[in-house]
Amino acid sequence: MLTHLSIRDVVLIEKLDLGFSPGLTVLTGETGAGKSILLDSLGLTLGERASGGLVRAGAAQAAVSASFEVPSAHPVHDLLAEQGIRLDDPDEPILLRRIVTADARSRAYLNDQPIGVALLRRIGALLVEIQGQHEQMGLADQSTHLDLLDAFGVDPALRNAVARTYRSWIEAVAALTTARAEMETAAREEEWLRQSVEELATLAPRENEEDDLAALRAGLQQSERRGEAIAAALAELTPRDRRAAGPAAALRAAARALGRLLPAPLDPGSAQTASPQQARAQDALTALEKAEEALAEAETMLSRLASDSDSDPRTLEETEERLFALRAAARKHGVAVPELPELLASMQARLAALDSGNARIAQLEARARDTRAAFETEATHLSAARETAARRLEAAVTAELRPVKLERARFLVSLLPLDPEAWTIRGREQAAFLIAANPGQPPGPLAKVASGGELSRLMLALKVVLAGRSPVATLVFDEVDSGVGGATASAIGDRLHQVARDVQVLVVTHSPQVAARGETHLRVSKYLRQGRTETLAEILSPAARREEIARMLAGDTVTDAARAAADSLLGTDEHA
Known part of the structure; x- marks a missing residue:
């Protein structure tokens, strides 16, 4: 308040x-x-x-x-x-x-x-x-009349049943509308859809496959680079032209040439000793022989590394082909590669819906019919209850019109059926409170037919009847x-x-x-x-209030008689 x-x-x-x-x-x-x-x-x-x-x-x-x-x-x-x-x-x-x-x-x-x-x-x-x-x-707002009528004399359970069945019906109609739209869309793109599903199903994208392929590709590329380095090292040790001398042959040739410069080995019992120059030549020859042995060992080790390498050009090629195919499919359909499995599942579901669409549409149509029938049944019960309540409300308000000097007026409650497309969660009709202010006058909306004073008194009569039924x-x-x-x-x-x-x-x-x-x-x-x-x-205090009511009775000059009349009115009020 x-x-x-x-x-x-x-x-x-x-x-x-x-x-x-x-x-x-x-x-x-x-x-x-x-x-x-x-x-x-x-x-x-x-x-x-x-x-x-x-x-x-x-x-x-x-x-x-x-x-x-x-x-x-x-x-x-x-x-x-x-x-x-x-x-x-x-x-x-x-x-x-x-x-x-x-x-x-x-x-x-x-x-x-x-x-x-x-x-x-x-x-x-x-x-x-x-x-x-x-x-x-x-009350002059017609949109409030139906709720007031229901509050006056309609079981809330009837309204709840209508609301419940209406929601079920609307949900069923919405599901049917959606299914039909999906069916029409799928039918228009069926050829493209089937081709896309066939391509993606052949490709068979897997979850996280892009990351796995990228990691495998990187490993294979690294292995390939390692094999190329080993091969290049072996190529340097082994001439491509068999007639050309490699490092090993060069070392052997150098050793032979140097050996010709050295005298024959001295007799162990001889007192003759090698000259310093011969000793140094001998050291150089020994170094050449060791280098030849080290070179042979290095060549052996490189050959083993080459044979142990896991580099497989064919595997790398197949990996890249798969990765590029996945990415091309993703670009074609405007999605990321990880979304391809979900896209395939979605397209397959749309195809399945297309294939079984007629049966599903028939089921949804049956559900829409059943839920509408349930709504109409409950709405019929509600309409009957409203009709009864309307007549009771008319009688109750009419009884209040005579005391407020509207005894010649007629109050009517009109229930107007709505077209099916205008049905709502509140039922199949709308209510309107009508008044015929004088005999022979056709009833009309409250705010248009009654004068200002008549309308206010009518509203008062309505409020007497409907007191406590509005928030x-x-x-x-x-x-x-x-x-x-x-x-x-x-x-x-x-x-x-x-x-x-x-x-x-x-x-x-x-x-x-x-x-x-x-x-x-x-x-x-x-x-x-x-x-x-x-x-x-x-x-006003009680005394001032008495004086004000006396003024309202007498006008400008307040008399003792007016005060006495005011006391009478207030006394009536006090003992009511």
């Missing part, structure tokens, strides 16, 4: 802070005192259109905030969650704030978080309903008693008081009979301060 309204620089109001209590609050005051300014200010916090004309003369901007106590289970919390707005505590008050500048620009806030005006309007619609002479919010916890009636008085005004006051047992009610009234029924009485008045007219609103 609304707990606090703060207004700054709106038209004639410079600064005003009002607290509100549960039950019925009446707002009174002379015509032009500024009661409409209070409602316009509240409307700003509920997302109504902003105008620069609302800004008080000389002020740069107007600001209004409204605080609401909302239970944690209230639908507004679902709306906030849907919009990604979280409150620190679900039970903390909701503070709606609107700032309007003189050039009609506006900003909206929820608990100091900036929000859009469209969201503000949705939030406001869940918190407050305003029924006025010139504008109605809430909206604050109702505002603007001059619901316009054009009536006496017993009718008393009846309106009684019904406002009755509705206020379930929800908070604020009513702007010129009727003393209605004012006397309020639990809280706010008087709106104008006064001059420093040459400027300002609007003030104050909660």
